[in-house]
Amino acid sequence: MAPTTPSAAAQQPIVCDIIVAGGYVLTELAGVVDVLRLANRISNREVFQWTYRSASGGYISSSSDAVVDTVSLHQRSAADYAFVLGNADANHPALSLGAVLSGYTTRQARVILLSEAASRYIADKREDGAKHTTHWENRAVLLERLGLFDTKSALAVDAGAIVTCAGMGATVDVTLSIAAQHLSSATMMTVADILLHERIRHFNTLQPFAGRAALATGDADLDTCVSLMQANIEFPLPIAKIADQTGVSKRSLERKFHSVLRTTPNGYYRELRLGKANNLLLNTDMSINEIGLACGFPSGFSAIYKATFGMTPNAARRKGRTK
Template sequence: MAKKTTTSLLASTSPSWTVDILVCEGFVLTEMSAVVDTLRIANRVLAQPPFRIYFRSAQGGQLSCRAGLLVETTPYVDRPDADFAFVLGNTDPDHPGLSLGRVIKSYTNRGARVYLLAEAAARYLKDQRRAGATHWENAALLRERQGLFEASHALASEDGPVITCAGMGATTDIVLALIGRLTSAAAQLSVANIMLHEQVRDYSSLQPFAGAKPTITGDRDLDQAIRLMQANIEEPMPIGEIVAELGISTRSLERKFKTYLATTPNGFCREMRLNKANNLLLNTTMSVREIGLACGFQNGFSTLYKSIFGITPFALRKRRRLGGDPSIDFLNAGE
């Protein structure tokens, strides 16, 4: 199966990715919400919703979390066509439903990346006798049982196509990192802002997080530049004014955007404004002209929008209203 390549959604083509969420009885609702809501908001922010989400389990049917909420699932398949799979924890690393070595291999053999959260990660590390990351409670338990077991204290650890993760609240960081990798830093930031998620921690951040003053990107000048762009969306600041405020050169700022975000300052600012425009198009009754002005496009908003997304703002709004909210429709397991 040909897998989709990592690319910006602002390209002329609009890639999409299938995400399977693998659950067993007693799954952790925090992790379910972190995966589903973060991807759903990304679908809302971007003009062409890129994520299709399915719930799967060993036997299919309804499964409940510890809080008693139910989710309808379809069974695992021998030849999955998902691009990504998230295996949720369930507070019990000994649960037989987490013994998924064969299932994990069915995904990785077909080019998918698999994210194992908390207890699912602990079970995989134990069964495979590998090093990696899991929630610190699970790591402590495994050390007590096996003595020599060493789990990373980081939020996540990559081992080829398998990523072991701490789970719980850090799941949001992992999904935001995926969105940033697949789409763009501006899209990632837009989703994080809607979630009121102040800092996107990277895989190497330690758990529990008690580090220095949070940064958005890891570079304080870049953080401040982004904050200035956010604060002046209606009347974007010229790059010359931003660098004057920061006390650095234009070349230095361009290098930071290139190094950390793989884009230019102007490109990042424009995409951030377009992401806000998408959100306003779909969630307000403001006119297209009002939205353009609110996002710093004094003239030519519709023309620019169509050149980027291949559809006019009017057409996007009409299609979404006629077809419902695809960020929700995509969650139906039986599609």
């Protein structure tokens, strides 16, 4: 869809469908709706309209028990954009939307797939994996189960009719970028300022656990070391090799970790991998063995997890799902 000029001030609102499934992520809903709502407010006109839709219609609950009243996907839509929210389960049947998505793209509408919705699309279109992205948690599932090593690690990928996005906080960046195609830069800057979103991140920005350093210690060698650890979660590097690639001695690296982070390189690396393992455990349906392999624990994962968190991975998963 070609961007309109701000001076055109089209009388017809830009119509957006927001497609949800049970257990949808409230952060992503707000990331879409609040950007559109604020854009309308700052423009002092109804630039955007939106409708909540689901497979069967009716009330749909989020993972945090917030509820929206939806219209059935079977009812005709004239939307210019369709946002499909994730719901922490890429295997959820309501995310199998092949024919629905084709209906939108055939009408020249653009489809934005967030997190698990993107993951489901990538799994269904395996040959297109390199053209799309999803949340890093879901990328780990695609990697372990389908061998899709080439799925991108960016916040979002614009492939024309289909935009895939990591979801969560990146939803705001994508929605701001889309709204900016229809409104002035000044208007969108004001919207971003209201959201305390200091800048619209470029789609190519890498996600945490996907190559971007999540830690700035003030020590360049230490930051380089942490980046190497983050980039090598599944197949951990020996600390001696990390030190060599960082350009310092192993002993010097150990002193830096102790001085700045109050831990050892091995301890930090293991904590980093266990943190990712815990996220996968609580937010995906990957098996315990798959999670261990994805996080660099080819054996003994359950024992290491229990020693760290005080319960087995299975117990932690059961406890997490009762909350």
